[in-house]
Amino acid sequence: MGSQPLTRAQRIRHLLQAPLCALLLLAPLLAWGNPVSTANVTARLLAEHGPAVPGLPLDLLLALDIRPHWHTYWRNPGDSGEAPRIDWTLPPGVRAGPLQFPAPEVIRVGPLANFGYSGRALHPVTLRIPADWPVGEPIAVRAQAHWLVCEEYCVPESAVLDLTIPTAAQAGPSDPRVRDDFARARAGLPAGTIDGAELAGSPSGLRLSLPSAPLGGAPKTVRFFPDAWGLIEHAADQPWRRRGDRLEIDLTPGEAASATDPGGLLVVTEAAGPVRSFTLGVSRVAPVPAPVTAAPAPADLGLPLALGLAFLGGLILNLMPCVFPVLAIKALGLAGQAGLPARERVLHGLAYTAGVLVFFAGLTAILLGLRAGGTAVGWGFQLQYPPFVAIMAYVFLVVGLALAGALTLGGTLMGLGGGLTAGRAGTGAAFGTGALAALVAAPCTAPFMGAALGYALTLAWPRALAILLALGLGLAAPFLALSLAPGLARRLPRPGVWMEHLKGFLAFPMLATAAWLVWVLSVQAGPTGVALVLAGMLVLSLGLWVRERTRMAPVGWQRAGAGAALTGLLLALWLGFATAGPTTAGARLAAEPTRGGLQAEPWSAARLAQARAQGRPVFVNMTAAWCITCLVNERVALNTQRVAAAFTAANVLYLKGDWTNRDPEIGAYLAGYGRSGVPIYVFYPAAGEPRVLPQILTPGGVVQALGTASPDLGQSDGR
């Protein structure tokens, strides 16, 4: 019989079968096998050794060769994406461990960030082969791998990777074709685990602190990759620094920062070295050491009491060395105008008061604005900005020179400086003097003023404003009283030549203030900053000197002199603003060796928490270069043999925080005690509540504070 003609149905079946067969033939090439190439990735499953040995683990590798500019993802993919995964089909008894992920890179997509790989992603995975696996029988492994690969578009892809592994009683040599791949894969895995990492809340977000010793040399870049979504903003910058033997990284909290496991991976690059990564064991620590409820009196101050204290504080500010000369000069000016009509004198006093109050209102607005902006600032924060310090040094230099008679300042040259020259009567100048007095008084926080200010800054703005205005009123009160009460004014000494002598003498407190400000700058901006501000002072004085010499000269020369003064001023300002550059690391003061043998460690919330957890008593000293009270306390009380001996005897850890430059962590600590300025001294006994010491220290007071916590020490005090 010849071949039967095909029925219509058979023909159709054949027609369908042909492409179906082709598809079945092609399909294994596309989706099964090893390697498998998809549109964007070539995937391979590799085994490290030829024959595997039953009972011994065998390392496999999922290698994804990714199309250029496309990427796959880390185990936490970041803001979007999905990590690769494998569904295994394994013979009974054989088990695959978790897919391992080498250190990822940050892949930025607009405002978002992903964590993943470009070029090649190598994921090791360990296969466990049971000891009773028949030797010689190959192991058939099927891995269905799924991954998301994205450029701008995302494509979910998958492949079924088949691998047949021979078995033998003896392990084969590592396969030379895959040796490099395994070496590279292992190099990407964490070099080790760093324990003792701590995550704490800070006013700027979160701070991760970890021991830096395991990192070895000096890291060039550092980045923390969280294990889980929600802990941090993945795209945010991570400013980091070394502080003592710890590395600190500032993190921006994510959507679920407090509810997410804090673990992760630290990826470090060194100047010339490779990328290294470390698994971090992170524990959470309390944000601010002292709970707000334990804060002393300030938080409990009633408003009338706070207003009274603020007024009193303002009064006392008049006696501050940086304010008194201003007041004295003003009183001097008033004495010079004894013949003025009462109305004008009152106007003068009111203008001065207005100047003070406007300054305080303005400062309150700025302070509250900055607070709302999240910047951790405290009282005296102006002095934490080097160019501000430089410019204040200029102002005091110029005022000093003018008082000494080297310069004649017109009221128009410098509103503030002009107001200081004795004898000038304008209400505008009085206003300027008031504002200047307030400006220089602000950082001089008298001991109990800290409480009033700390209280004010935690309040709603109308109350904060009321308290700061009360402070200003206190500052303005003596002068206002002088101008309001003619009786008082009449008791002022008669004007005479003594005024010139006094004026000349008052140049020196001004110059002393300038010298002090330069020293503050030396701490903030180092030798470069000092050089800049001294050069600025030189050109400014030179310009003003030229102007002074040409004051009585013909108009052309006068113009040249004014030009020289202006040039000097602009150059000086430029140099002053340049001091913002060379800011030194904050630990300058903290690292300064102390004479009395008292060894200080730089303060950090983490160090404090650690020491307290170890049951070690801690003494915290928050200081700043521009805080005179702080320095006096250190000289006369803390850096004495007696205190050092007491500290040693009680094994007290001495932590010193430097608030010279802005530091949000110290700001938070101060806020925790209702303070917004330094100094603050807190003693943490080994057990029990922390104790805040007075702002004026004596050696006996400090020793007693330690002693009340430990009776033995009180006796050793008598030696």
Next chain:
Amino acid sequence: MTDHHRSVFKARPLAAFALAALGVLFAWTAAAGPQVGEPAPPFAVADTAGKTWNLADLKGRKVILEWTNDGCPYVRKHYGSGNMQALQREAAAAGYVWLSVISSAPGSQGHVTPAQADALTAEHKAAPAAVLLDPAGTMGRAYGAKTTPHLFVIDPAGILVYMGGIDDRATSDPADIPGARNYVRLAMADLDAGRPLAHPVTKPYGCSVKY
């Protein structure tokens, strides 16, 4: 003396409140995006018909925002299966204003003209109250929208009560939908029952928003 004592006593909760407010302030400024329990970021964005939708005008209404991008496989998972459309209809029936938002920049995947957006809505038989076009990404950035899909639920007082994923299965596989826990549905149930939300913040998953 007693007056003094009283004033001190009265000042205490005030000071505590101020300190707490300060803490909230810090927390608010520290985190970049919107916060659950806080007023939802305002927006005024035009829809495909040119009508401007202003959050302030929606006071008194419950609102759901859904970031979307038709080219994204994770969006397709939920539209291809009809899951998103079912949720939209369910929400509309419960009185929610459902706004789909497209923040893809011009030239990026998912960027569409108003006509194309309407065609997609028709093709998917989707049921949003409107599709908002945010090619500048202003609204997306204000909400910190990271993925497509990314969902936000706002209560009638304008407070953000939910942000996160549509469900807990962060894959592009439609087969995962039946077993998934749909967080938006849970949020609607909690909100309508007057309960605090069991899952106010979850992980959004999908493709990145193409800003």
